[in-house]
Amino acid sequence: MTSGIHPASFRDTAGFVFQHNGLLLRQVNASFRESYDQFLGSGLYEALVGEKWIVAHDEVDLSLAATADAYRVLKPVRVPFVSYPYEWCFHQLQDAALLTLQIQQRALRHGMVLRDASAYNIQFLEGRPTFIDTLSFRRYRDGEPWSAYRQFCEHFLAPLALVARRDARLARLHRDFPDGVPLDLASRLLDMRSWFRAGLLMHLHLHARAQTKHEKAGVPNERQPTLSRARLEGLIEHLIGTIRALTFRPPATVWTGYELDNTYSRESLARKEELLDRFLNGRAYAGIWDLGANTGRFSRLAARNAQYVLSIDGDAAVVNQNYVVGRRDGERRILPLVIDLLNPSPSDGWGHVERLSLRDRGPADMLLALALVHHLCLGGNVPLARIAEFFQQLGRRLIIEFVPYTDPQAQRLVQNRRGESHDYSAEAFEASFSRHFAITARASVSESGRTLYLLEQLRNG
């Protein structure tokens, strides 16, 4: 039985993830027996679970195995929503990098080592980065360098350095380079002053040159480089310092001050919160996706009613702000992500199935689209009918705010358009969304005519 094997889980010969009767299971292959036994027997697994650095698992009956060469079958704690590194803000990627290095340090203490350092081994669980790949550990052999050093630098150091020193938009390179941002490219994109930072000079610039120089020649077996354990630990410590020294100072964008600089009166804001609370109706939702969440004000309100809330925005600076505040407050239910709804994450990777599109990771129980539609329609040139069609694919229910054309925020978007915009009116809005949703409730939010709707997907929608 191989049909349930997860489409993204085929590269590792040590095992794979698969579905069985709705359960998500991980098979450990017989070829990985020694490493898996050492992982458990050395106390490393217990130590990592104790720190909440890795997802816990239960061993289940071997009869559930997907193929004949199984050694163990594991049932890991399920991650409610799988996100990808190109959807993370700077501090999420930085926390993921530091976790990877801390795990490597801990593994060395137990006589083991990380055999890969992919950013895709990390997921966000209860507000914090968590390692998900139980099969990433093998025995440490005295004198060996870290085989995943290159991958670590390409998956974490290069994108973090580019975002910290050049531009937050360069985080998108992760989407084009799923195997990590090539170091020679990062080296060329970085500023001259980065050559005077010891960490970046060594781990990135000189590393890139060494890669280029030795790319073809390779290293003869008799001249394999060796590295003592103390020096390897020193290298990891130095990488931690290099990652920590990177700071994110985004320039102010339209959105970073939006909460302070929008046209809402305090009364309208209170009214909107009250209506949102009423529309959520005290129900418990598995997942709520807050689209265009800005710094997550309404995501926090929605989080009272959901197991998890995706707090999505296209602006990396506000998502970073959202994440940092949530981390400070110990927020466990909100996952901020950088996703541009006008160009959302596509299905990607081998056979278009290794990484799923935003739509394919849904549908959500509830969508929030507050003060968003005018940006998509008037700012992004997407007709209302197309917006309704897409939202119907993303969620079963929808709380959506309509901002009238005469509202100052809508006017800002059309001031230079000379009438060149799609049909945008309350009537057109209701007609478009009524094709896919039933309007369950509607209420006025402000004097300017903003209206909040509660919509439920039509059965044949």
Next chain:
Amino acid sequence: MYVDPGAGSLIIQVFIASAVAMAASLRRVRLFFAGVVQRWRER
């Protein structure tokens, strides 16, 4: 999952680890002498 360590990455890694270790040794020596100088001044 197996990842190609890269010949250049292995070589530079050893070089960087040596440089880091040497810098740490120098720092320890500097701290030692700074301590000696401080104790001498306190007398």
